[in-house]
Amino acid sequence: MQNHDREPSSLRRLVTILVLIVAGETVFFLPFVLPRVFRPTLLEVFQLTNLELGVAFSIYGLVALLAYFPGGPLADRFSARKLMAFALLATSLGGIVMTSLPSFPVLKMLYGFWGLTTILLFWAPLIRETRAWGGAELPGRAFGFLDGGRGFVAAAIGSSAVALFSYFMPDDVQIATPDQQANAFRQVVLLFSTITFAAAILVWFAINDNSHRHIAPTSELKSQGIVRVLRMPTVWLQSVVVVCAYVGYKGLDDISLYAYEVLEFDEVESATVGTLSMWVRPFAAIAAGLLADRVGVARMTIASLAMFAIGTGVIAIGPFQPGVTAFFFATLIATSAAVFALRGLYYAMMEEGRVPFGDTGTAVGIVSVVGYTPDVFMGPVMGVLLDRWPGERGHQYVFLVLTIAALVGLVASIMFLRIVERSQRQAA
Template sequence: MTKPDQPPSPIARAIAMFTLIVAGEAVFFLPFVLPRVFRPTLLEVFQLTNLELGIAFSLYGVVAMIAYFPGGPLADMFSARKLMAVALLATAAGGLLLASIPSLGGLKLLYGFWGATTILLFWAPLIRATRAWGGAMLPGRAFGFLDGGRGLVAAAIGSGAVALFALLMPEDVQTASAAQRTHAFQQVVYLFTGITLAAAVLVWFALPRQGEPSDPIELKRPLGAVRRVLKMPTVWLQAIVVVSAYVGYKGLDNISLYAHEVLEFDEVQAAQVGTLSMWMRPVAAVAAGLLADRFGVARLTILSLLGFGIGSGMLAVGAFPPGMSMFFFATMISTSACVFALRGLYFAMMEEGRVPFGDTGCAVGIVSVIGFTPDVFMGPWMGILLDRWPGELGHQYFFASLAVAATIGLIASIAFWRIVRRWNEA
């Protein structure tokens, strides 16, 4: 992000990482953090079934899948500062539409729009800028700081949003009218929209202008990078790991609803459970990043997938009837920690996988096209299971599917580690 002959000062590096952290989470507040924390309320306000909301998420995923691939080469060609600022502004504009409580059709279109704003112009530039920040020596730290910091921002803002929501609701939440619930939800949407807009301003003024490309890059370069990246087995294995980890991440969307429907928590308590899960993200991602730079990204990825699989299996067996809250919280916290650790690791795998830095954007695009397919199928899958088998049984089936995904990712991560070990021994 700065010229090679002008190394950034520690203060400049700190400001750059802070900006990447804030922007990297703010862009996803409206499409993801809001439904994760306030899913029961969102379903009530919009009068949706789980399947209908899942279809909206799926439309986001379809657009995102289309956008990941061209977004990768764009990140290698154009300024991260400009691409990210425009993406944040457009995403914030969508928040104004959400606050108007659109119809189901409008909500679907909005999620499709967010699929373009958050991915085509934002995702690959964010990853490329983060890899540049960490360099060859500190890839785990860079991505651990990014996702851990993003988690801290999400948890802090999420907690603030829950407090605002609780303040606007009656003392006895169960007596809230539809109008009161809708008004409180709208204020939370406005809060997230304002933060997203502020992040756009921060990116524009805080990210350095040095190193921004001034000449178009020839078309041959991104095409050549795509060919090179597609030939790398480590990239394909990394993509499988991302799929598994992202299934786990999307699966955490079910935590608040599980607490509400199975453990009989009220709406505010359920939102607090979702927020508590989010608070594990900064701790887990930063710790995983620091440990990965010392012991290896692949090793930490294997351990995290193992923990994710065990935790999902525990939730799948239905061991948490009402009254066993402490056991549930312990399992939920440990499983969330493993899932969030993976988010701080899976793009750091590019360094151990020996992806050339100049091909970073293309590699991100290819890995993301495969790795984030859960954006397409996880919403409908969750909706089908929870609507077809209401109550605890549907949740058990859902968490069992997470355990299967974790096992597949574990096998891929072991294969990745073996390749890296052969390279290091050669």
């Protein structure tokens, strides 16, 4: 009888993490994956400058910052299934609007709308459910599987989207007309919208409303919990690490444009470079999560930030020229691995930082308000640098910003480790 009970439990756990993985990535296909892989095409189809696209990202970021904190306590009180399914449905409808290739003012409104749908109702429930899945013993594995799996989904769908885009473009991409570009781009947006809608249905039927409540009690929306989390230095250091790692993640949006403008790749080739970076993500995040459960999350975070700093520093120096790509790809793979390893680690830091499980949503809200500020400033910063210094120089400045962020995060992660080690000694 015990074995019979254990099997459905194991199956349910497997289904839960797989659904969280799929939902956790598809909700960001339209606002993030689309411009990352197809940035040159998006700029041309919408007739935007880099700064204008950065402004749209900033609007998303500002709305998201306002949504992170109230979204945290909501996740501690209400059904993750309902919150996440509705968020996915609404996000997919925004993609339908995008297929009309709206004006820049409408595009800005759309990014603001996505800031609400992806964050207020989705982000904290996703993190809370993942932490519940991993428990106290396997936090690295839980978040490594989540982000690694999300990376696999993004890379697979991204590669499919590039193939679809290529199918609707002429054999000689350079002679594509504006109408051909726009039509191919619409097909990609429609693909992403359909997948996001399908994920909403999957969440609705596969996630158990009460799954997390059986693992740990749900905290009430009380000021004591907020104050308790605000007083934890590890939460603030974790926030700094998230800021710096997320600067790196946002900076990778420049990869496809770098390949297009500096290495002289065509639109399809540059999109392929963007997907190569995405394919690194599942392996890096899962490996980092598994190693973190052995050597410690803080130590793996320190190692990843060091690699991040070295990789972006090399690109900032600018040794890459058209036709000489092997070193570029090696650097890209190493840098992407470091950035995506961090994405699989920085929420696992909550366990070593001893955040009470009942306050997970609140802590996610606080960390996210601070940690995802790059959604506000990185788009305009990149836009100004790339438009003010066209060509290789602008890209070098972008990667210099990433190098500085990596070094700041490295200092914060070392401080975090010292606090963790001190608390462990005291507990012993």
